[in-house]
Each structure stands twice: as structure tokens, then as C-alpha cells.
Amino acid sequence: MTAPLRRVTGESGRAPRPPAAPGPGSAPGPRATEDALTAPMPRITDEPRTARLPRVTDEPPAAPFPPVDDETMALRVVPAGEPVGASAASPGPAASPVTPGGRAARRKAAKRRGGRRTGAGPRTTTAPPAERDPQRPLTRVEARRQARLRKPSPATLASRAIGELFITTGVLMLLFVTYQLWWTNVRAHAQAGNATHRLQDDWASGKRSPGVFEPGQGFAILHIPKLDVVAPIAEGISNKRVLDKGMVGHYGEAPLKTAMPQDRTGNFGLAAHRNTHGEPFRYINRLSPGDAVVVETQDTYFVYQVTSSLPVTSPSNVSVLDPVPPGSGFTRPGRYITLTTCTPEFTSKYRLIVWGKMVQERPRAKGKPDALIE
Incomplete structure (x- = not known):
């Protein structure tokens, strides 16, 4: 900062009188020199300077209130009629109209305008709420809101159902x-083995055993060496x-009654599952x-030899x-065997037929035939 000006005074408090200036071409006299040497020294005081030298300038007279310096932070007096926060020299945005009433009235007016305003500044918006403290207990409204969010919608319930x-x-x-393809076979094999x-x-x-058997009664055993099949034969299908x-099963009931192996002529018809239930x-x-x-059988081995087959035929082709049988290649009566089952596999849409003719009748007393020994 610049120090204030100070006034130089003598011992008596009055300003010293300056010596008279000598005239041109004249030398200072001895009296003037003596007075100058014996004059008291001026005293420096801290008293403020009251007199101010007039300022010579071409500028127009200053206004009663000087313009506001935007860089200054000093207070100033606002002239009458000038809005607060604005200056005649530095015009700015118009200030918000002053709402009559107390602080509560001004707050309500600010809310109606869309937010609180500070002076002539931009509109302020309410800050987003901070995250809830997890340790703070929920209010009733928050608890209801969270309960509604946790409750599944009808669409969610329907999709779950x-x-x-x-x-x-x-x-x-x-x-x-699993039951059809596995368990039925396990159970059927056990039952067939027991029979x-x-x-x-x-x-x-x-x-x-008598010559006539009851439905479901076993009376013989079927062997198919090539397929490793050993299964009991029972009356009926x-x-x-x-x-x-x-x-x-033996076709032994009308209207599909067929001959028995010991008959002199006829067709010994048999049926069995191709899939599930033992699938013989x-x-x-x-x-x-x-x-x-x-x-x-109880007394005899009847050996048949496969002659022909019918891969697909209707279930009604009895x-x-x-x-x-037509299509078998047989032309006259004889001792034949017919094997029937479903086709394709795992369906019962069609029937598969295999025919054979008897080639050997061997008593059990003579032992097994060669077909079972090989």
C-alpha cells in the first residue's frame, strides 16, 4: 500500500516561511545565509494532510456515484431507484421481483415458479436424494414401496406356473x-424266467399237463438259437x-385258432412283443x-426251419x-410255424411275419436236437 502524505512543520507547529528568492544576478547576503543556518529543522509528523492540491483535468465532473468496478469487493451505496444487484454503469440481468411478505411467502412463491432463485442467477433445481443409510430403519412409505417391488406381477406368476x-x-x-423301455423288460424277464x-x-x-390248456397257462418253451431267445409259450395272446x-402267446382261441405242434398238419401261430415287456x-x-x-414240450422237441418272411403287412391280414398261408411259398398242407410281431419298432402300425416248416421231431428221451447243441 501507499503511505499517506504527511505535513512538515516547525517547532511551533506552523509551516516554515520559505526564504525570499534572490533577484537575478544577485548573490545571497550574509544575513540570509545566517538565517538559513540558524533556522530550526522541520519536524515530520503523522498528522494527515488536510489540504489537497487542485487537480487540473479536462474530464467532465464526476457523477455523484462513480461506476461500479466489477473487480472490487468493496461495499457501495446503491442510488435510489437502482435495483439491488445491478449497476447503471454495468447493466445485468433484471432482478427477480420482490415478493411481499415474510420468508415463508417468498419460499412458496419460489416453489410456484419452479425452484428457488438466488438474486438474478439461474434457476436452481433440487438435488437428487442421497442414498439411504442401510443402518437407518425404513419408514412406512419405504417399506410399502419395497413390499410392492418384491411382490411378483401376474405375468410373472403365470410364467412360473x-x-x-x-x-x-x-x-x-x-x-x-423309463418304465416302458427299462422297467417293463426287467419285470417281464423275471416273470418269464420263473414260468x-x-x-x-x-x-x-x-x-x-392235459392236452387242452387254459388261457395264460404255459405248456412249451421256445428256443431261437440265432437270437439267444428262450421264452415260455402260453395259451392265448x-x-x-x-x-x-x-x-x-399261442393263437389258440377262435376266431384265430391255430394248430398245435403235435398235430399232423396245420400252422402253429405265435405272437410276442417286439419292444418292451421282455421283447422276445x-x-x-x-x-x-x-x-x-x-x-x-413235455415229451418232444419240434425243430422248424425258417423259409420266408413278410416284412410289412396290415394288422388285419389274418x-x-x-x-x-398265402405269400409264404407253401403250396400244400403241412406242419408249419408262423411268428408275428409289430413293426416298425416302438409302434404297432404294421405286422412283421416269419414262416418256417417242421424238419425234425425228436423225443426228449433222446436228448436235445443238434440245433440246441451247436
Whole structure:
């Protein structure tokens, strides 16, 4: 900062009188020199200077209130009639109209205008609420809002129900397929094996069976060496009594009654499952002419030889069981065998037929035929 001016005074407090200036061409006299040497020294004081030298300038007289310096931070007096926050020399945005009333009235007016205004500045907006402190307990409104958010919508509930229905249906279908393809075979093999052992035990003990058998009663054992099939033969073709138990059924009931192996002529017709429930005839499509099929009874082995087959035919084509079946290649009555099953696999749309003719009749007392020994 610049120090204020100070006035130089003498001991008496009065300003010293300047010596008279000598005239041109004259030298100072001895008296003037003596007065100058004996005059007291001026005293420097801190008293403020009251007199101000006049300023000579061409500028017009200053206004009663000088213009506001934008850089200064000093206070100034606002002239009457000038709005607060504005200057005549530096015009700015118009100030907001003053709302009459107290602070509460001004706040309400600011809210109606869309936000609080500070002077002539831009409109201010309410800051977003800060995140809720997790340690602070929820208010009733917040708790209701969160409960509504956690509650699933009807569309969500419907989609969940449909999804659970599909999953349940899929599981049930999987269990059903497992039951049909695996468990039925396990159970049928066990039942067929028990029936075979029972027949063999009865034959070994000397119990003779009558010539007429009841539906579901076992009376013989079928051997197909090429397919490694050993299955009991029971009377009838009932699913519940015979076929579903893994046994081979004999067409012995009208209107599809066929001959027995010991008959002198006729067609011995048999049926069995190709898939599930023991599936004894699953691979009879692999049989070819010359393959052996043996029927073992209480007293005799009846050996048949495969001659021909019919890959596909209608389920209603019962002529394949005739004494001389058409399409089999047989031309006259004889002792024949017919194997029937469903085709294609895992369906029952069509029937697969295999025919054979008897080539050997061997008593059990003479031992097994060569077809079972090889």
C-alpha cells in the first residue's frame, strides 16, 4: 500500500516561511545565509494532510456515484431507484421481483415458479436424494414401496406356473419312457424266467399237463438259437395274461385258432412283443432261411426251419395264419410255424411275419436236437 502524505512543520507547529528568492544576478547576503543556518529543522509528523492540491483535468465532473468496478469487493451505496444487484454503469440481468411478505411467502412463491432463485442467477433445481443409510430403519412409505417391488406381477406368476407345468410334464414323460423301455423288460424277464423254471420243474417231477390248456397257462418253451431267445409259450395272446409277462402267446382261441405242434398238419401261430415287456421277438427280422426255431414240450422237441418272411403287412391280414398261408411259398398242407410281431419298432402300425416248416421231431428221451447243441 501507499503511505499517506504527511505535513512538515516547525517547532511551533506552523509551516516554515520559505526564504525570499534572490533577484537575478544577485548573490545571497550574509544575513540570509545566517538565517538559513540558524533556522530550526522541520519536524515530520503523522498528522494527515488536510489540504489537497487542485487537480487540473479536462474530464467532465464526476457523477455523484462513480461506476461500479466489477473487480472490487468493496461495499457501495446503491442510488435510489437502482435495483439491488445491478449497476447503471454495468447493466445485468433484471432482478427477480420482490415478493411481499415474510420468508415463508417468498419460499412458496419460489416453489410456484419452479425452484428457488438466488438474486438474478439461474434457476436452481433440487438435488437428487442421497442414498439411504442401510443402518437407518425404513419408514412406512419405504417399506410399502419395497413390499410392492418384491411382490411378483401376474405375468410373472403365470410364467412360473407354465414353466412348472412343463417341467412336471417332462419329468412324468421321462419316468414313463423309463418304465416302458427299462422297467417293463426287467419285470417281464423275471416273470418269464420263473414260468420257464416252473415248467421244467413240473416236467422233471413227472407231472403231465392235459392236452387242452387254459388261457395264460404255459405248456412249451421256445428256443431261437440265432437270437439267444428262450421264452415260455402260453395259451392265448392276451396282453395282460401272457404277452406283458414276457411270454410268447399261442393263437389258440377262435376266431384265430391255430394248430398245435403235435398235430399232423396245420400252422402253429405265435405272437410276442417286439419292444418292451421282455421283447422276445425284437430281432426276428434278422432271421433268414435255414435258421432253426425249436419248440420244446413235455415229451418232444419240434425243430422248424425258417423259409420266408413278410416284412410289412396290415394288422388285419389274418390270412398269414391259414393252414397254407398265402405269400409264404407253401403250396400244400403241412406242419408249419408262423411268428408275428409289430413293426416298425416302438409302434404297432404294421405286422412283421416269419414262416418256417417242421424238419425234425425228436423225443426228449433222446436228448436235445443238434440245433440246441451247436
